Amino acid sequence: MIYKNYPMVSNVVFGRGSFDQLEEILASKRKGRNAPFIFYVDDVFKGNHWLTSRITLSYKDKIIYVPTKEEPRTEQIDQLVEDVILEFSELPSGIIGIGGGIVMDVAKAVSLMLTNKGESKDYQGWDLIKHPAIYHVGIPTISGTGAEVSRTTILTGPVRKLGINSDYTPFDQVILDPELTKDVPRDQWFYTGMDCFVHCVESLNGTYLNAFSESYGEKAFELCKEIFLENSLSDEEAQDKLMMASWHGGMSIAYSQVGVAHAMSYGLGYLLGIKHGIGNCIVFDHLEDYYPEGVTIFKQMKAKHNIELPQGICADLDDDQLNTMIDVALSLEPLWENAIGKNWKTVMTRQKLLELYKKM
Known part of the structure; x- marks a missing residue:
């Protein structure tokens, strides 16, 4: 090897x-x-x-x-x-x-x-x-x-x-x-912090996981839970820790890969211009079948910080637009292989992606 x-x-x-x-x-x-x-x-x-x-x-x-x-x-x-x-x-x-x-x-x-x-x-x-x-x-x-x-x-x-x-x-x-x-708006702080959290979840649950990526991912995962679920941190402590979580989350996916949320978020970004952080949040909110523990924690974080995600963003899209998003998402083959395995094409069908997008 x-x-x-x-x-x-x-x-x-x-x-x-x-x-x-x-x-x-x-x-x-x-x-x-x-x-x-x-x-x-x-x-x-x-x-x-x-x-x-x-x-x-x-x-x-x-x-x-x-x-x-x-x-x-x-x-x-x-x-x-x-x-x-x-x-x-x-x-x-x-x-x-x-x-x-x-x-x-x-x-x-x-x-x-x-x-x-x-x-x-x-x-x-x-x-x-x-x-x-x-x-x-x-x-x-x-x-x-x-x-x-x-x-x-x-x-x-x-x-x-x-x-x-x-x-x-x-x-x-x-x-x-x-x-x-220090002056980052609250919603943006949450969406970008959740990009880090999703990095960790997708890395730690992926088929590419190894001891190198796991060590970074676990640290970032624990930091995210501390920052977004606990009340014990000062603003400065939270800023310091989130910067370290971002670094560790980035290192975790550097030696592995991201997964379903990122692949689908790229589709939203390409067609609708939705920024990466909030796009990940919109998608991840519907991925209980793939990341049950992570989505449960995400929903707790969302509730704690009173975050209301956009709803119905795909409701008025026509077939061509939906197919464009699906094409973009499916083109990211390493992400799907990490998320599901080498047989991912038999699991993540166009119909399955269509159903997921229509929930958003």
């Missing part, structure tokens, strides 16, 4: 206020006056001097605010890459993503496409990237997606929603500063 040699983030800083070390960290990576650092920042921070004033710009460095109402699209990445190539005479010294999963995925995708020719849609899939990305840094401002540690950057393309999964995708440097998550 040949075991996959997965890359990990090579440098990580954790701690409240560690964001202020960014300038020092980047200094040794600068390649010259004409090779800027480009900072992709969630546009929720536009005008937020508490964060942006702490980003030091030198020479041709630039902040670009990224809209996050929609998840990243391949054509958006291609345009950002073209903008960089046209504006600067040299490749950037590095790409820094500051925000949630959307912004970190943008940063990862741009850093990859600056060194790999063609369009980003051509690299949606597994191990299609051939050349290392330029230096890239991830700084999460919300916890749960695991984007800071994963080897994928999730993109919606012309025919599917699928990540660029490669050994060159993970960040070279991550700064984990829980203080940056």
Whole structure:
């Protein structure tokens, strides 16, 4: 048997206020006056001097605010890459993503496409990237997606929603500063935290499970229960622990895989533009047959935090639209094999998926 040699983030800083070390960290990576650092920042921070004033710009460095109402699209990445190539005479010294999963995925995708020719849609899939990305840094401002540690950057393309999964995708440097998550809206905190929880459930119940992924998944699972079901944590403790849960949940799926909720959520995201976190919640709420214990705990968390999920989102879809979602979901074969096993195609039929989607 040949075991996959997965890359990990090579440098990580954790701690409240560690964001202020960014300038020092980047200094040794600068390649010259004409090779800027480009900072992709969630546009929720536009005008937020508490964060942006702490980003030091030198020479041709630039902040670009990224809209996050929609998840990243391949054509958006291609345009950002073209903008960089046209504006600067040299490749950037590095790409820094500051925000949630959307912004970190943008940063990862741009850093990859600056060194790999063609369009980003051509690299949606597994191990299609051939050349290392330029230096890239991830700084999460919300916890749960695991984007800071994963080897994928999730993109919606012309025919599917699928990540660029490669050994060159993970960040070279991550700064984990829980203080940056202090102003996250309550609903968003829940949806993104549940992305982490679902990572754990799908990893721990998958056929790809091994001792490596299990050790990370179990830790993240316990942290999620502590954060979302107990009352003993201060706000700061909860922020610290959720950032660690996100990291461990991301590590768990890095050496295994996700499952049913993620596959179906990709269908919702592609057709309806539903963001990943809330999409996972909408789907997971109906997966008692696949993850009975996890769904029971999820419903307890949902009730405790008075979360009302959207209902009837698939009620008015026609057959073509439903089939499009089913096609997107079924294209994610590794997710289904992890969830159900090698015989998954005989278990998860189009009719079964149709019935599940119609519940939502």
